[in-house]
Amino acid sequence: MMTRVSLKDIAQEIGVSNATVSLVLNGKEKEGRVSKELAERIRKKAVAMNYHPNAMARALRMGSSNTIGLIVTDSSNQFFAKLAFRIEEYADSLGYSVIVANSNENDAKMERMIQELKNRQVDGFIIIPTENGQGSINNLVNSKVPVVLLDRYFEEINTHHVLIDNFKTSRSATEFLINQGCKRIGLIIYKSELPHMQERRNGFAEALKRNGMYVPAFIKEINYQTIEENIQKAIDDLLTRIDPVDGILFASNSIAIHSLKYLMKRNINIPSDMKVIGFDENDAFDLSREPIPFVQQPIAEMGKLSVDLIIKQIEKEALNPTHIELLADLQNLPN
Amino acid sequence: MMTRVSLKDIAQEIGVSNATVSLVLNGKEKEGRVSKELAERIRKKAVAMNYHPNAMARALRMGSSNTIGLIVTDSSNQFFAKLAFRIEEYADSLGYSVIVANSNENDAKMERMIQELKNRQVDGFIIIPTENGQGSINNLVNSKVPVVLLDRYFEEINTHHVLIDNFKTSRSATEFLINQGCKRIGLIIYKSELPHMQERRNGFAEALKRNGMYVPAFIKEINYQTIEENIQKAIDDLLTRIDPVDGILFASNSIAIHSLKYLMKRNINIPSDMKVIGFDENDAFDLSREPIPFVQQPIAEMGKLSVDLIIKQIEKEALNPTHIELLADLQNLPN
């Protein structure tokens, strides 16, 4: 590996101190009072020698790295993948790099990733927290590390967060099914104490109660780790009742995908036999027999807002916890 | 931001030099000859003080960071997203971190990302190169930076690469369509000089020639940047001929998705009106009216092999360029 060009190399070539070179290359020649001609010579030399600053050395010295740590639960999930992509894209345009880590919905791994990213001197975190990751997040917030929670949050932790209004969104998704003529509507949702899931659940319940259609047994809670079996069982349950459901709301992207696969396997026709609506966009929703209606979260905007929030914290220090709740559209609705 | 605990802090607390602390925490107490009791005290203290080494300082001093730079063209594409996920997962199990960057199929951005990752002292690169990124890759290889090309490669650059046998795979995908009874088979493929695309094209042609069915006009080349319009035009062309095609091979994941959406819009029924086969898995393939046959690349294995290759280079230096070509299965075939 060819040895890299350092400040010192430029300094030696020109015959000045590396302090001078550093000042010039950081545009501080005014304050540093370096003569125009010398500054110009240094800049030329830097380009000629193909100099690039060592980000590690700089981060070490400065105590900051112009880097944002992003922790998602599963970067291979299309929703999070797009979110990560947008975040990287926008942060890049503002001169920040992003390091993405996966928690796999595992609290311990999230904690480990936080530590790893801290070791890498990231200036702040955008995090999609895991179910019981409250402690880890709390530690971050208490130690004044810039944090933005994304897509999910904790009631007890008063920090910045960006997400959609899950209650309203879920309610209107449910209302959509009602308007489609469904009489018995089921919900497949993660068993989770996280408020964003609770709100999806509550929004669902609210819509049904308003219409006198609320049946607790139609709500099926499943585990992330055993999603496939749980979904099959849930659907079997919902279908083999005396009063089988005629509509289902899927409370997440993965739930929707797995459910649709199983419904297909069971030869249930959508929407003639069963009407459904899912969360978060997926190519599959557009390509199924009939387009599958879904809740489209404003991914680019969520990404942009969380980057803005994290950078504000990084650069200004003081900022009152901002809670952003965006509206989500329903897509692929039948006309 | 609470100030982090450093080696020096531990050293001061215990009243020894930081050299001693460093030796102990790196398990070099034997060579450094530190007494058992002191070593134990140091270790205890480190845990008690919640010490975590500063990765930047270490990287700066050591000249390496235990980090792999991964450059993909689009991390929001399901194929690359899963690849990245597997790579991160496996590298993590070996004690390496991965930093993922996007090139957006843009040569200049790839070059910029290479530079950024270099600045971050990554120890090696796994890269899915862009169309004209040959120069950038060549520079890396020439300066002895560990590199593994993934999914694509360049004829002229003799470096490590991991990909599938695109010729054979494409040929058998085409043969599948032939066996399904297709008489006029089209191909939608990126206009690209990259050998992996050429091979997909050649494999396609080979299968047709063998069966006396080769018609150059059935091959439609499209641009990545204007994929949507190009695909629509390509499909329109293929369908409005005097001899319209009755089967299409899609040479990439995104091509397949866009094409399927358009075919659906045009009300072409698959597989009754038209038989197709795509590349790379996608949830959408399983959920469409009829499951869409596709070439399933061995993603986990590709990821694992490229990580192994890059780490071997990082740790051993000398290693003859290894060219790995894996076999890919056809999935979702009708029985």
Next chain:
DNA sequence: TAGCATTGCATAAACGATTAATTTACTATT
């Protein structure tokens, strides 16, 4: 022409780790 400000640059410490070289204090050997 002494005094003072300004210009133009160099010096050196610091960030947090690693490690070769050195020092110190014993113990063992002859």
Next chain:
DNA sequence: AATAGTAAATTAATCGTTTATGCAATGCTA
């Protein structure tokens, strides 16, 4: 008792930056 050997630690240099401080030389003022 002198010497050598070893165990246990310290010292100090180093990685590549940034930046506060120092120090000449020059210009300006009175």
